Amino acid sequence: MxxxxxxxxxxxxxxxxxxxxxxALAQGQDGDQPGYVPSADEEELDPRWQKTVxxxxxxxxxxxxxxxxxxxxxxxxxxxxRALRYGIGVGREGFQWQGLLxxxxxxxxxxxxxxxxxxxxxxxLPRFMAGGPGNPMGARALYLGTxxxxxxxxxxxxxxxxxxxxxxxxxxNPDVSDLYERIPVGTKVIVRQRPEV
Amino acid sequence: MKRFFKRTFTSGLLIGxxxxxxxxxxxxxxxxxxxxxxxxxxxxxxxxxxxxxxxxGFSAQDEKGNWSGFDVDFCRAIAAxxxxxxxxxxxxxxxxxxxxxxxxxxxxxxLARNSSWTMSRETEYYLHxxxxxxxxxxxxxxxxxxxxxxxxxxxGSKVCVQSGTTTELNLADYFRANNMKFEAAIFPALEPMLxxxxxxxxxxxxxxxxxxxxxxxxxxKAAEHDILPDVISKEPLSPxxxxxxxxxxxxxxxxxxxxxxxEELGIDSKNIDAAMKSKKPEVMRFVGTEGDYGxxxxxxxxxxxxxxxxxxxxxxxxxxxxxxxxPLGIPRGLNQIWSAxxxxxxxxxx
Numbered sequence: 346m347x348x349x350x351x352x353x354x355x356x357x358x359x360x361x362x363x364x365x366x367x368x369a370l371a372q373g374q375d376g377d378q379p380g381y382v383p384s385a386d387e388e389e390l391d392p393r394w395q396k397t398v399x400x401x402x403x404x405x406x407x408x409x410x411x412x413x414x415x416x417x418x419x420x421x422x423x424x425x426x427r428a429l430r431y432g433i434g435v436g437r438e439g440f441q442w443q444g445l446l447x448x449x450x451x452x453x454x455x456x457x458x459x460x461x462x463x464x465x466x467x468x469x470l471p472r473f474m475a476g477g478p479g480n481p482m483g484a485r486a487l488y489l490g491t492x493x494x495x496x497x498x499x500x501x502x503x504x505x506x507x508x509x510x511x512x513x514x515x516x517x518n519p520d521v522s523d524l525y526e527r528i529p530v531g532t533k534v535i536v537r538q539r540p541e542v
Numbered sequence: 543m544k545r546f547f548k549r550t551f552t553s554g555l556l557i558g559x560x561x562x563x564x565x566x567x568x569x570x571x572x573x574x575x576x577x578x579x580x581x582x583x584x585x586x587x588x589x590x591x592x593x594x595x596x597x598x599g600f601s602a603q604d605e606k607g608n609w610s611g612f613d614v615d616f617c618r619a620i621a622a623x624x625x626x627x628x629x630x631x632x633x634x635x636x637x638x639x640x641x642x643x644x645x646x647x648x649x650x651x652x653l654a655r656n657s658s659w660t661m662s663r664e665t666e667y668y669l670h671x672x673x674x675x676x677x678x679x680x681x682x683x684x685x686x687x688x689x690x691x692x693x694x695x696x697x698g699s700k701v702c703v704q705s706g707t708t709t710e711l712n713l714a715d716y717f718r719a720n721n722m723k724f725e726a727a728i729f730p731a732l733e734p735m736l737x738x739x740x741x742x743x744x745x746x747x748x749x750x751x752x753x754x755x756x757x758x759x760x761x762x763k764a765a766e767h768d769i770l771p772d773v774i775s776k777e778p779l780s781p782x783x784x785x786x787x788x789x790x791x792x793x794x795x796x797x798x799x800x801x802x803x804x805e806e807l808g809i810d811s812k813n814i815d816a817a818m819k820s821k822k823p824e825v826m827r828f829v830g831t832e833g834d835y836g837x838x839x840x841x842x843x844x845x846x847x848x849x850x851x852x853x854x855x856x857x858x859x860x861x862x863x864x865x866x867x868x869p870l871g872i873p874r875g876l877n878q879i880w881s882a883x884x885x886x887x888x889x890x891x892x
Contacts, residue, residue, distance in 0.1 A: 397768075398692075400876055542816055542825050
């Protein structure tokens with residue numbers, strides 16, 4: 346016999362592929378990929394989600410952050426009827442509440458502790474992950490009081506502009522780092538949901 | 543004998559005169575007092591809609607002859623409200639010169655052709671502009687490398703502009719009013735102007751904002767060019783109808799208002815069925831489960847629900863044709879609901 350039987354090789358390959366697929370499927374369902382570090386290309390957003398200055402009328406003071414979950418945009422009000430607009434991904438928690446909050450804490454390269462419901466859905470997740478590249482919380486986090494609400498980065502920039510199952514309001518790491526420098530602790534954050542019918 | 547002739551002659555004259563007056567009155571009435579547009583539309587089984595001859599995003603035909611665009615969808619909304627069928631539209635492409643005349647002469651019943659609402663158009667052609675469906679206006683495009691975020695930062699620019707339009711005048715006014723200097727590069731046609739901007743012979747291009755996005759699409763490198771958020775002139779685009787037919791005017795006007803109100807109420811084509819079951823008074827009035835609003839327009843109770851179901855709300859129509867779901871990718875800007883950053887404001891359905 347020279348070399349392993351073709352059928353054995355085929356069987357082994359099949360086994361490996363199905364392992365990989367089930368792993369990917371398990372991740373795909375809820376989407377978190379701790380440890381994944383996106384390339385610079387992947388960090389570049391489709392123009393519709395890129396940071397840009399837009400016409401924006403508001404009676405809120407410049408510097409106020411207004412999140413429009415339905416649009417998947419976060420606006421930072423500026424003087425002169427303008428706003429700086431960022432594309433965001435909105436997690437399940439992000440759709441649940443509307444009103445006024447304040448930034449209470451800011452953190453660079455935040456640690457990540459997945460809550461119990463998330464562990465239940467994705468049992469392979471680590472119970473704790475230190476901050477850094479590959480962390481689903483991304484490069485920065487802005488915490489909004491004692492609520493579950495937070496604005497943070499992501500290691501999956503392709504989720505910007507979408508509704509995702511977990512997390513709150515996420516921006517790409519370059520965008521969230523940019524936002525981080527602009528808005529101090531104490532900044533008003535207004536969350537607007539689409540009206541219910 | 544003479545007296546007999548005299549009497550018959552006089553009575554004949556009188557009868558003839560009466561007939562002449564009646565015919566003249568009928569002729570004038572027909573010309574100036576057409577109040578039967580809805581009836582005629584029902585009889586013809588289609589909305590006769592004037593559109594542009596080919597403006598991507600607003601109204602254009604594909605190779606198979608299918609019409610699409612922001613203005614096209616508005617015509618479909620009217621058809622949906624009347625017939626519960628958005629396909630019952632006859633599209634009549636018209637160029638800029640003939641559009642208002644054809645509307646006056648009843649070749650079409652509504653003009654949805656990105657036409658700016660002005661006083662002279664309303665008064666000279668005896669028309670009504672039914673309501674602003676798109677707030678356009680003059681803006682500026684500049685290479686991203688220049689790092690400008692405001693039109694007030696354009697001092698000393700070389701600006702490409704098309705001649706023979708109000709654009710030239712607006713440009714001069716704006717720069718003078720804001721104490722900025724500029725050098726104009728004037729072009730009679732679009733193509734050479736765009737080439738000059740692309741090659742760097744001018745560092746700003748000015749035109750209506752919707753046109754700037756179309757031009758940027760032509761250049762093909764959206765990421766390298768910024769279109770500034772400033773709008774320095776007013777071009778309020780609106781569908782147009784004839785004067786004297788109030789019923790038709792109201793129908794067209796409230797079709798637009800329904801689309802805007804729907805977005806404000808959170809009603810879209812995906813949740814319209816759920817909205818039919820809502821207990822919220824505003825939503826109930828909108829979908830027709832309360833009140834007789836549709837009947838007052840000569841339509842059914844679910845007139846507004848039909849529009850949303852078949853065509854969508856304002857935001858859906860905007861995004862699919864000129865917004866983020868389209869190649870143009872124009873941000874909502876002014877054309878966002880008044881409570882969400884823009885100036886779109888429709889009177890309530892109540």
